[in-house]
Amino acid sequence: MSINLRTVYAFAREMYPKKSTAPIQYGTAGFRGKAEFLDSVMYRMGVLATLRSRIRGGAVIGVMVTASHNPEPDNGVKLIDPKGEMLEASWESIATDLANVEDSELEAHVAKIISDNKIDVGSSSNVFVGMDNRYHSPRLLKAVADGVIALKGNVREFGIVTTPMLHFFVVAANTRGAYGQPTEEGYYRKLITAFEILRGDNLENGNYRNKLVFDGANGVGARKMLQFIKRMHDSLQVDVINKGDGKINENCGADYVKVKQGVPIGMPIVEPYTRCVSVDGDADRVVYFFTDDKNQFRLLDGDRIATLVADYLMDMVKRCGLDLSMGLVQTAYANGGSTDYISNTLQVPVACVPTGVKHLHHKALQYDIGVYFEANGHGTVIFSENAKSLIKAASETSVDAKTLLHVIDLINETVGDAISDMLLVETILNHKGWDVKDWLATYDDLPNLQLKIKVQDRNVITTTDAERVCVTPVGLQEAIDKVVSNYKRGRAFVRPSGTEDVVRVYAEAATKDETESLAYEVGILVQQLAGGVGPELIHPGKTISAHI
Numbered sequence: 449m450s451i452n453l454r455t456v457y458a459f460a461r462e463m464y465p466k467k468s469t470a471p472i473q474y475g476t477a478g479f480r481g482k483a484e485f486l487d488s489v490m491y492r493m494g495v496l497a498t499l500r501s502r503i504r505g506g507a508v509i510g511v512m513v514t515a516s517h518n519p520e521p522d523n524g525v526k527l528i529d530p531k532g533e534m535l536e537a538s539w540e541s542i543a544t545d546l547a548n549v550e551d552s553e554l555e556a557h558v559a560k561i562i563s564d565n566k567i568d569v570g571s572s573s574n575v576f577v578g579m580d581n582r583y584h585s586p587r588l589l590k591a592v593a594d595g596v597i598a599l600k601g602n603v604r605e606f607g608i609v610t611t612p613m614l615h616f617f618v619v620a621a622n623t624r625g626a627y628g629q630p631t632e633e634g635y636y637r638k639l640i641t642a643f644e645i646l647r648g649d650n651l652e653n654g655n656y657r658n659k660l661v662f663d664g665a666n667g668v669g670a671r672k673m674l675q676f677i678k679r680m681h682d683s684l685q686v687d688v689i690n691k692g693d694g695k696i697n698e699n700c701g702a703d704y705v706k707v708k709q710g711v712p713i714g715m716p717i718v719e720p721y722t723r724c725v726s727v728d729g730d731a732d733r734v735v736y737f738f739t740d741d742k743n744q745f746r747l748l749d750g751d752r753i754a755t756l757v758a759d760y761l762m763d764m765v766k767r768c769g770l771d772l773s774m775g776l777v778q779t780a781y782a783n784g785g786s787t788d789y790i791s792n793t794l795q796v797p798v799a800c801v802p803t804g805v806k807h808l809h810h811k812a813l814q815y816d817i818g819v820y821f822e823a824n825g826h827g828t829v830i831f832s833e834n835a836k837s838l839i840k841a842a843s844e845t846s847v848d849a850k851t852l853l854h855v856i857d858l859i860n861e862t863v864g865d866a867i868s869d870m871l872l873v874e875t876i877l878n879h880k881g882w883d884v885k886d887w888l889a890t891y892d893d894l895p896n897l898q899l900k901i902k903v904q905d906r907n908v909i910t911t912t913d914a915e916r917v918c919v920t921p922v923g924l925q926e927a928i929d930k931v932v933s934n935y936k937r938g939r940a941f942v943r944p945s946g947t948e949d950v951v952r953v954y955a956e957a958a959t960k961d962e963t964e965s966l967a968y969e970v971g972i973l974v975q976q977l978a979g980g981v982g983p984e985l986i987h988p989g990k991t992i993s994a995h996i
């Protein structure tokens with residue numbers, strides 16, 4: 449098979465010309481931006497995925513069209529490598545160069561990628577594509593598919609799916625079904641079967657009630673949750689809200705609930721302490737929340753899920769009599785209260801890595817059982833081949849090991865999966881006989897706050913030590929240290945977002961008031977020392993609009 453690269457260029461020029469001269473950056477989870485400028489990027493990522501598949505001997509590569517938690521006008525693309533991980537870091541620069549090259553240079557540029565990487569263009573290539581439910585996603589998905597076709601790759605379209613479903617399909621196909629069937633039904637079947645075996649007839653236990661509210665963020669997670677419910681034989685009573693009538697992520701969803709620290713729009717009146725769940729626009733993040741009998745909002749975020757899961761798995765491994773290493777991976781956004789609890793009470797080794805699932809996943813691979821979660825609820829558990837074979841062998845004689853095998857099946861190890869994570873949390877809470885009060889009582893979160901600051905060029909901020917220390921602009925870290933030292937249990941850091949054109953400020957301290965003041969003071973420092981352009985920063989204690 450020969451490929452005429454002129455066609456690649458002609459196709460691009462006719463159908464997907466580059467509309468913006470502003471460079472696009474590969475961010476925390478791929479490319480993201482206003483949908484109207486992304487057609488050319490999508491087409492080129494179809495081309496890239498095709499080449500990447502060829503390098504990997506024809507293994508399936510995934511391309512997901514989504515902007516996750518971003519507002520409705522945005523879209524983006526996430527690339528999935530054969531084992532379900534995000535695109536290998538060394539290819540991020542290849543992807544960036546390809547996304548930014550001028551149309552007239554495209555043909556030569558693609559030829560260079562082929563020769564630099566010694567790609568056999570006659571070999572087979574397979575790409576799976578999926579999308580979220582934004583109205584511009586079908587157009588952008590077609591652009592990806594056309595990129596694959598331009599290079600004579602095979603493309604399989606899955607339509608509207610969650611990001612973790614597409615990761616699952618990629619791994620299922622590349623393991624020839626060992627991980628599951630690469631179909632929507634195959635995905636539901638694997639998770640639901642494991643969940644229902646674990647649940648058995650005990651739908652309620654101790655303080656645990658079989659009832660929860662699910663905020664679908666008007667995204668694809670809502671649709672898929674409804675599909676789960678249809679197939680779940682009432683093993684879980686779920687009331688789905690924000691099913692898709694409103695705008696995706698607007699005043700709802702995991703990011704809103706976590707950052708605003710309040711209930712989403714459309715909440716029904718429920719009994720105090722009812723478990724509520726929010727997922728984000730592409731359903732790879734999940735947080736829990738409830739309101740207490742004084743109508744006070746309480747959040748159970750990714751740190752809480754991580755600690756609950758690590759505690760449960762440690763206990764199971766002990767019961768099976770197995771000697772397996774376990775580690776928990778967090779980012780700088782993890783609440784100090786959770787880190788103390790993991791190290792001092794659970795006594796599990798804890799690692800801190802830069803923001804972004806690619807970093808967490810990579811680190812978690814170093815343990816037999818690696819639990820990783822971002823505070824925003826993005827995470828999963830991965831089991832090494834060694835752990836799986838030891839658990840399997842133990843399951844011949846141990847009931848607990850058998851249970852653990854079902855738990856592994858319930859977990860989507862390929863990436864954070866809001867629905868799979870939720871089913872895991874429900875399993876653990878039911879097993880422990882816990883309600884949200886019991887869960888919240890495990891440790892105290894420090895009050896915390898995030899601000900977004902607009903600056904002229906967010907790349908002037910560079911960081912080190914898993915983003916906890918700011919290297920440039922020179923003097924900013926010193927200034928932050930000075931401010932932080934005035935607050936009891938104070939901690940703050942700043943970093944440029946990899947998905948939005950802002951600098952993020954994180955602050956935590958002993959009290960809410962102190963946290964607000966600390967965030968404000970650090971925000972002002974960023975404005976002064978890193979080229980702030982936004983309106984004057986308002987103290988968060990005075991208005992809540994400054995929170996987002």
Ligand SMILES: CC(=O)N[C@H]1[C@@H](OP(=O)(O)O)O[C@H](CO)[C@@H](O)[C@@H]1O
Pocket residue numbers: 476477516517781803804805822824826944945946947948952
């Ligand atoms: C503070 C925060 O929540 N950051 C998010 C956000 O990245 P930023 O680089 O901070 O924009 O989006 C990422 C992709 O969804 C997610 O992995 C990450 O945790």
Ligand SMILES: [Mg+2]
Pocket residue numbers: 516517728729730731732733
């Ligand atoms: Mg997401």
